[in-house]
Each structure stands twice: as C-alpha cells, then as structure tokens.
Amino acid sequence: VAPGSLLALDLGGTQVRAAAVSPEGVVTGVRRAQTPVADGPRAIEAACVRLLRGVASEVPVVAAVGISSAGPVDPWRGVVTDPPNLGPVFRDVPLASVVEEALGVPTFLDRDTQLAAVGEGTLGAARGSRDFIYVTISTGLGGAVVSGGRLLRGPDGTAGELGHLTVDLDGPACGCGARGHLEAIASGRAIASAGEAAARSGASPLLAARLEATGTAGSLSARDVAEASDAGDAAAGAILERAFEAFAAAAVSLVDVFNPERIVVGGSLAEAMPERFFEPARAAIAAHAFRDPGRRVRIVRAALGPDVSLVGAAVAAAVRAGIAREIGLAPDFEGADLDPGGA
Ligand SMILES: [Zn+2]
Numbered sequence: 001v002a003p004g005s006l007l008a009l010d011l012g013g014t015q016v017r018a019a020a021v022s023p024e025g026v027v028t029g030v031r032r033a034q035t036p037v038a039d040g041p042r043a044i045e046a047a048c049v050r051l052l053r054g055v056a057s058e059v060p061v062v063a064a065v066g067i068s069s070a071g072p073v074d075p076w077r078g079v080v081t082d083p084p085n086l087g088p089v090f091r092d093v094p095l096a097s098v099v100e101e102a103l104g105v106p107t108f109l110d111r112d113t114q115l116a117a118v119g120e121g122t123l124g125a126a127r128g129s130r131d132f133i134y135v136t137i138s139t140g141l142g143g144a145v146v147s148g149g150r151l152l153r154g155p156d157g158t159a160g161e162l163g164h165l166t167v168d169l170d171g172p173a174c175g176c177g178a179r180g181h182l183e184a185i186a187s188g189r190a191i192a193s194a195g196e197a198a199a200r201s202g203a204s205p206l207l208a209a210r211l212e213a214t215g216t217a218g219s220l221s222a223r224d225v226a227e228a229s230d231a232g233d234a235a236a237g238a239i240l241e242r243a244f245e246a247f248a249a250a251a252v253s254l255v256d257v258f259n260p261e262r263i264v265v266g267g268s269l270a271e272a273m274p275e276r277f278f279e280p281a282r283a284a285i286a287a288h289a290f291r292d293p294g295r296r297v298r299i300v301r302a303a304l305g306p307d308v309s310l311v312g313a314a315v316a317a318a319v320r321a322g323i324a325r326e327i328g329l330a331p332d333f334e335g336a337d338l339d340p341g342g343a
Pocket of ligand 1: 177
C-alpha cells in the first residue's frame with residue numbers, strides 16, 4: 001500500500017502553484033494563484049495553505065509536502081528569510097511550520113534553485129551524475145552546486161548563488177548591490193535593462209521605436225532585445241553577445257573551480273536560445289579551462305521544464321521524510337545527502 005501522495009508548492013514573487021507529484025515526477029492537479037504580495041505575509045501564507053488544501057482534497061492521503069521558495073531561505077528551519085520579491089515585510093516567515101500545522105503532514109522547504117538541482121539530479125538531465133552544476137537563466141539568474149552527490153549549502157544555506165559570480169569588475173550594478181555580477185549582465189532583467197538604456201541613448205533605433213510605442217519605462221523585455229538583434233540592430237546584438245560572453249566566462253570558472261561532469265542549464269531565456277548560450281561557453285571552456293575537466297564537462301539543457309522546482313520539492317520532501325525508497329523513488333542522491341540535518 002502506497003503511504004500517500006507527495007504535494008509540492010512553488011512560491012514565487014508573481015505566482016504560487018501547488019500540485020501533486022508522482023514518484024516518476026509527473027505533476028498533476030496544479031492549482032495556482034497570484035501571490036498577494038501587497039496584502040502581506042499572512043495573506044501569502046493563507047494562499048499557500050488554501051492551494052495545498054485544494055490539491056490535498058483530491059488525493060486519498062498526503063505523505064509529505066515540499067515547498068520551493070525564492071531565496072534566501074533557511075532550509076533547516078523551513079524559513080523564508082529575506083526574499084527580495086515578496087514585499088517589504090515578508091521577513092523570516094516560518095512557512096514550513098505554518099503549512100505543517102495547517103495540513104498535519106511533514107513539510108520541508110528549500111530554495112527553488114536547490115530543489116531544481118534535486119529534480120534534475122534524480123529525474124532529469126543530471127540523472128546518474130554526482131558532480132554537476134545547475135544554472136537557470138530567466139528573469140533572474142540562479143543556480144546550485146552538487147558535489148560528490150551533496151548539495152553545496154554552506155552554514156547559512158546560501159551557497160550556490162551562481163548569479164552573483166563577478167564576471168566584470170567594472171560591470172553594471174547588480175540587484176544585490178555589487179557590480180559586474182553574472183546576473184547583472186546575462187539575466188533577462190539585465191538584458192531588458194541594457195536594451196532600455198540603448199533605446200534612451202539612441203544607440204538602438206529599433207528598441208527606441210519599440211519603447212516609444214509603449215511609452216512606459218521598464219516595458220522592454222529580453223525578447224524585444226533578441227527580436228531587435230535578429231532584425232539587424234547592432235546595439236541589441238551587442239547586448240546579447242555580452243550576455244553570452246558573461247555566461248561563457250562564468251562557465252570556465254565553474255569548470256575550473258568545481259570540476260563538474262555536467263552543467264545543466266534551464267530557465268525560459270536559456271530555453272529560448274540554448275545554443276546561443278552554450279556554443280560560446282563550450283568554445284571558452286575548450287580554450288581556457290583546465291584541460292581534463294574541460295574535456296570532461298558537458299553543457300546540457302535542463303529536462304524538467306517549468307515544473308522543475310515542484311518536482312524537486314516533492315523529491316526532497318520524500319527523501320527528508322524518509323519515505324523515498326518506500327514509494328519507489330530511487331534517487332541517485334543518498335537520503336543523507338539531501339537532508340540538511342539539524343544544524
Ligand atoms: Zn549580485
């Protein structure tokens with residue numbers, strides 16, 4: 001007899017999603033709502049509980065709940081500590097405890113990118129590998145490092161924030177306050193913002209026309225920049241090339257520093273133009289990385305798509321609840337490797 005279903009919740013700055021996830025990683029019964037950021041932490045907690053209760057009402061028994069949240073989080077206490085996108089008063093919210101009390105089942109919380117790495121490592125593009133790096137390139141840019149089958153966490157749980165690697169000492173300001181970080185050059189937000197600057201300075205006639213058509217600051221997207229580049233706009237092309245170069249430089253450093261077998265890359269921006277990111281990175285690794293790790297590493301597309309954090313949250317919840325083998329989930333990670341322990 002199966003001990004029950006795994007539920008997963010993905011809390012982001014614009015949307016909350018809850019679903020049931022099978023041991024094979026199939027996501028069903030998805031419920032979603034806008035994140036009520038303006039209404040404060042209690043409203044966000046209530047939305048999470050409501051969506052999970054809805055999913056729970058459609059399965060016989062719930063075994064465990066996994067929560068994926070934008071970072072930073074404290075995975076040991078299940079607390080969302082200091083998230084930039086959930087409003088100014090959403091601080092140190094013990095979301096795992098809130099959900100555990102409301103639903104009466106073991107609940108575990110971790111950072112979205114860490115859980116994405118867990119998902120790709122057990123059921124996706126890094127299956128079978130104990131040394132890999134996960135990178136997501138979408139509006140933001142984040143990641144996770146798995147070394148020797150263990151998620152790299154650090155004592156504060158913040159390790160693996162790959163978006164904040166410095167790739168240009170004199171580069172643009174990052175959202176974190178530092179300068180020249182990978183996220184400040186290669187993320188969708190950074191590309192859009194550079195596109196808007198090029199529109200305003202007159203460097204990009206196509207983007208200037210597009211900005212004028214909408215008339216609002218912040219209305220350009222990375223897609224606009226890519227389309228302008230495809231239409232022959234040189235400034236837009238240069239912005240994209242800079243993003244690809246930044247990713248390539250970071251990839252060389254990741255290979256030299258972590259010696260991964262694979263670099264698994266997901267996120268909407270990378271999935272829209274994977275080879276444009278991957279080819280310069282492969283060339284840079286061949287030219288500049290240490291010889292043996294450079295020959296070993298493979299840069300591959302993520303396999304689990306936009307549900308990756310839901311899948312990873314469910315897998316991690318099963319492992320941390322000690323029921324992974326019982327339900328037929330045979331992760332390539334050992335249970336102890338995923339369990340952040342009692343620190
Ligand atoms: Zn930064």
